Amino acid sequence: MATGNFFQQVTLPQQKSQNDDGLLFPAVLSPSCTTGVQLSTFKEAIGAHKPWLESILLKSGAILFRGFPVTSPFDFNDVIEAFGYPEFSYLGGRAPRTQVVGRVYTANESPLHMELPFHHEMSYVFGSVFLVLVGVYK
Secondary structure, eight states: OOOTTSEEEEOOTTOEEOSTTOOEESEEEEESSOSSOOHHHHHHHHHHTHHHHHHHHHHHSOEEEOSOOOOSHHHHHHHHHHHOOOOOOOOSOSSOOOEEETTEEOSOOOOTTSOOOOOOTTTTSSSOOOOOOOOOOO
């Protein structure tokens, strides 16, 4: 079972201070226990500590989860589902994307020679997006 000590905040040299109070961007969370962390335990911890995670997200603007056993798009979809947010469907975007699994989509499948202009993700939709989850795989 996930405990209150499941997550630990860590620092990376690449983090930037947002203001004079020392708040770093992004917040970086790793498992407190470095051995034997299971995906199921990580998902449990997300559900159990969602209000705390949301408070960190609102303060810092982003959370980087580092060192957790998320090794595939299938795992990443399970993590997305663990947050319990309603799905905000990807409709009508200008970038060609493909659904990989569940709520996981490719980022952009435009040919490499085409420029990707600066943009705000989902800025064209009616209403606002509270959360965008990004996973990176080699």
